[in-house]
Amino acid sequence: MSSLMLSYAAAIQCLKRKRLYEQQIEQLGNFQLRIHDQMIMLEGAKATTETVDALRTGAAAMKAMQKATNIDDVDKTMDEINEQTENMKQIQEALSTPIGAAADFDEDELEAELEELEGAELEEQLLQPATTAPAAPVQVPAGRQPARPIPQKRTAEEDELAALQAEMAL
Numbered sequence: 001m002s003s004l005m006l007s008y009a010a011a012i013q014c015l016k017r018k019r020l021y022e023q024q025i026e027q028l029g030n031f032q033l034r035i036h037d038q039m040i041m042l043e044g045a046k047a048t049t050e051t052v053d054a055l056r057t058g059a060a061a062m063k064a065m066q067k068a069t070n071i072d073d074v075d076k077t078m079d080e081i082n083e084q085t086e087n088m089k090q091i092q093e094a095l096s097t098p099i100g101a102a103a104d105f106d107e108d109e110l111e112a113e114l115e116e117l118e119g120a121e122l123e124e125q126l127l128q129p130a131t132t133a134p135a136a137p138v139q140v141p142a143g144r145q146p147a148r149p150i151p152q153k154r155t156a157e158e159d160e161l162a163a164l165q166a167e168m169a170l
Helices: 002-068 071-096 107-127 156-169
Strands: none
Touching: none
């Protein structure tokens, strides 16, 4: 029995060592977790410190820029920009105006000139001998005269005048 007792005692010793090793493994695992947690906290603290430093640097740079620029300078610069923009508009308007043409036409003058041309054309047609008599008299409402008589044959000039009048009526 002593041999059985000896092997039983050795087995118990082995189980005790096994448990001690398991406790050490658990302790080492806990140490590793603590070290890992500490590393994460240090990385977070480093990132926070870098962020605060960057914000301080940005704030200092912004403060320096604000000292270098005051509102009077900004207003003066904006006035200069507006003045140059206005000058460019005037230059562009001057360049876009046709050479030798007036930009504004007096509508009354144009209408009087058109009536004069129509009157001259009507006189010219009346002075020419009529080849055929009109089939029916033209009825003109009271107070209105036709813009021009309807000719039997149109010349190229008359077609062009009619096209211009149609464009102007639009």
